[in-house]
Amino acid sequence: MIVAIDGPAGSGKSTVARALSQRLNLVFLDTGAMYRSVSVVCLEKGISLDDTEAIIKEAREIQITFGNSPEGQTVFANGHNVTQAIRTPEIDACVSRVAAIPEVREAMVVLQRRAGEAGDVVAEGRDIGTVVFPKAEVKVFLTADPEARAHRRAVQREGKDTATNASATADAAEEKKILEDIKARDEADSSRKVAPLKPAPDAHHIDSSHMTLNEVVDAVVALHPGLQERDRHAPRASRHQSTHETKTSSSDDSESHRSADQKRKGTREKKSGDKKLKAFRGNSCDDYFDTGLLNFPLPAKIFLRIAIFVLMVVTKLWFRWSIANASLLKDDRRPRVIIMNHPSMFDPVMMVAYLMWHHIPVRTIYKSEFDKNPLVKWLFSRVGAIPVERGKADMKAIRRSVAAIGRGECLLIFPEGTRIRDNHIRPEIHGGFALIAQLAGCDVQPAAIFGALDIKRANSPVIRPVKIWGLAGERISFADLQATKRKDQAREMEELGMDRVYELRDQLMREHPGRN
Numbered sequence: 001m002i003v004a005i006d007g008p009a010g011s012g013k014s015t016v017a018r019a020l021s022q023r024l025n026l027v028f029l030d031t032g033a034m035y036r037s038v039s040v041v042c043l044e045k046g047i048s049l050d051d052t053e054a055i056i057k058e059a060r061e062i063q064i065t066f067g068n069s070p071e072g073q074t075v076f077a078n079g080h081n082v083t084q085a086i087r088t089p090e091i092d093a094c095v096s097r098v099a100a101i102p103e104v105r106e107a108m109v110v111l112q113r114r115a116g117e118a119g120d121v122v123a124e125g126r127d128i129g130t131v132v133f134p135k136a137e138v139k140v141f142l143t144a145d146p147e148a149r150a151h152r153r154a155v156q157r158e159g160k161d162t163a164t165n166a167s168a169t170a171d172a173a174e175e176k177k178i179l180e181d182i183k184a185r186d187e188a189d190s191s192r193k194v195a196p197l198k199p200a201p202d203a204h205h206i207d208s209s210h211m212t213l214n215e216v217v218d219a220v221v222a223l224h225p226g227l228q229e230r231d232r233h234a235p236r237a238s239r240h241q242s243t244h245e246t247k248t249s250s251s252d253d254s255e256s257h258r259s260a261d262q263k264r265k266g267t268r269e270k271k272s273g274d275k276k277l278k279a280f281r282g283n284s285c286d287d288y289f290d291t292g293l294l295n296f297p298l299p300a301k302i303f304l305r306i307a308i309f310v311l312m313v314v315t316k317l318w319f320r321w322s323i324a325n326a327s328l329l330k331d332d333r334r335p336r337v338i339i340m341n342h343p344s345m346f347d348p349v350m351m352v353a354y355l356m357w358h359h360i361p362v363r364t365i366y367k368s369e370f371d372k373n374p375l376v377k378w379l380f381s382r383v384g385a386i387p388v389e390r391g392k393a394d395m396k397a398i399r400r401s402v403a404a405i406g407r408g409e410c411l412l413i414f415p416e417g418t419r420i421r422d423n424h425i426r427p428e429i430h431g432g433f434a435l436i437a438q439l440a441g442c443d444v445q446p447a448a449i450f451g452a453l454d455i456k457r458a459n460s461p462v463i464r465p466v467k468i469w470g471l472a473g474e475r476i477s478f479a480d481l482q483a484t485k486r487k488d489q490a491r492e493m494e495e496l497g498m499d500r501v502y503e504l505r506d507q508l509m510r511e512h513p514g515r516n
């Protein structure tokens with residue numbers, strides 16, 4: 001199993017790769033450290049950056065070894081410890097030029113592939129998924145805003161760490177200088193002729209600007225069943241480590257390290273998304289939000305199947321509903337984000353019951369206001385729904401959603417956020433669905449419902465037996481969008497996705513005049 005993590009400077013590649021390697025017991029390969037080592041050797045020997053021949057000779061002859069110390073990874077070049085020397089501003093300034101020499105890259109790629117023969121490796125750099133390991137099972141392109149990256153790096157240079165101390169500050173002038181350096185290095189790494197920094201077409205994009213380290217690591221684990229499997233079997237100690245723990249826990253006695261830490265924090269170990277929930281063990285609603293539907297305890301599964309059966313029979317008889325183009329929903333088993341208009345409380349019932357009836361696992365996103373009623377929260381958690389706090393970037397909900405998709409589940413999202421009791425308006429939407437799909441590397445599928453506004457007359461409690469129609473649309477892939485930048489892609493997906501939803505609704509409206 002090879003996990004390839006590429007991305008620009010300061011996006012968190014090394015930290016994430018290191019944490020992942022410890023959590024899942026993979027070999028960690030820091031390829032940036034290799035180019036840096038060549039640069040250090042050249043600098044120490046007084047080789048000019050213009051002397052390409054001499055640099056190539058050093059690259060071909062260099063011996064690089066990685067070790068471990070209580071402070072973290074150590075790097076040796078030609079037998080000398082260069083762990084500190086490779087992280088200086090002088091090396092930052094010259095490493096891009098060294099790494100741009102094709103023969104230097106060839107020499108490093110040979111060493112990197114040899115390291116890959118170790119089997120289970122997480123490698124990070126700029127060209128891992130594109131050049132070094134194009135057949136890697138998991139490819140991640142990790143990014144973050146340049147400002148966030150400069151801030152992290154500035155804090156890191158002062159010996160602090162944004163991953164463990166989110167409010168850490170750094171010297172503003174220094175941060176500005178680093179920002180300029182990062183932008184220049186982005187440009188140099190992206191525009192060089194050989195192996196430029198660019199995502200592999202099959203890479204999963206993760207923007208870490210507003211994610212914690214653990215959220216990024218969780219998102220990577222969620223990408224591949226093989227990683228989830230390793231995570232299930234990993235020693236409990238290595239799950240959900242903080243960066244600090246990652247850096248200092250080179251000791252094999254990590255289980256006791258963890259227990260001490262747990263006692264200190266007074267926390268209960270968080271259940272992994274794929275651990276089977278046992279029945280009658282006091283599972284919390286959070287356990288259900290974080291666990292795959294397949295791993296719900298048997299009584300919850302039986303409850304869910306009965307609920308689906310009853311809902312299908314009762315609502316089919318009462319509303320005589322049908323879904324057109326239904327094969328696009330039920331014959332497609334790929335995980336995706338399904339978006340829909342939201343005129344009534346019946347909408348999630350129809351879609352969830354229909355998909356689950358056809359054995360397509362689906363989780364609905366619902367507004368967390370419902371959680372005020374503990375009974376509703378209990379019920380929603382048992383039918384696989386996930387709460388979201390509207391009006392803010394609810395990272396927990398995003399992480400849970402991405403993890404669900406990583407497990408092969410679909411997500412049903414109502415971007416309108418609340419019921420819209422008018423078929424002629426286009427309300428402002430909550431765009432989180434595009435971000436989730438982007439982070440999870442999946443498509444978005446639009447669908448629509450029509451007729452549900454007639455279910456109840458204003459101020460009447462009577463549920464009328466009116467006919468209701470659904471219509472499924474074709475999936476939209478990020479690869480089909482015009483935009484090239486991630487933020488623009490998310491925006492385009494939001495607009496295009498909702499355009500399609502309303503086109504589908506308007507089609508149903510035209511087909512059934514006189515109805516609402």
Ligand SMILES: Nc1ncnc2c1ncn2[C@@H]1O[C@H](COP(=O)(O)OP(=O)(O)O)[C@@H](O)[C@H]1O
Pocket residue numbers: 007008009010011012013014015016152153156160161162163164208211212213216243
């Ligand atoms: N998700 C994150 N949130 C906050 N800080 C982070 C995050 N990921 C990494 N960091 C911190 O940012 C700094 C740069 O990360 P690093 O892994 O060295 O980046 P890269 O290898 O991509 O250049 C480190 O101090 C690291 O602890």
Ligand SMILES: Nc1ccn([C@H]2C[C@H](O)[C@@H](COP(=O)(O)OP(=O)(O)O)O2)c(=O)n1
Pocket residue numbers: 008009010014031032033035036095096099100124125126127128185189
């Ligand atoms: N696989 C790789 C890894 C790094 N490089 C280059 C790109 C960077 O400018 C340098 C240093 O990489 P490194 O990941 O250590 O640098 P940052 O931590 O991102 O600042 O090497 C590369 O070209 N290919």
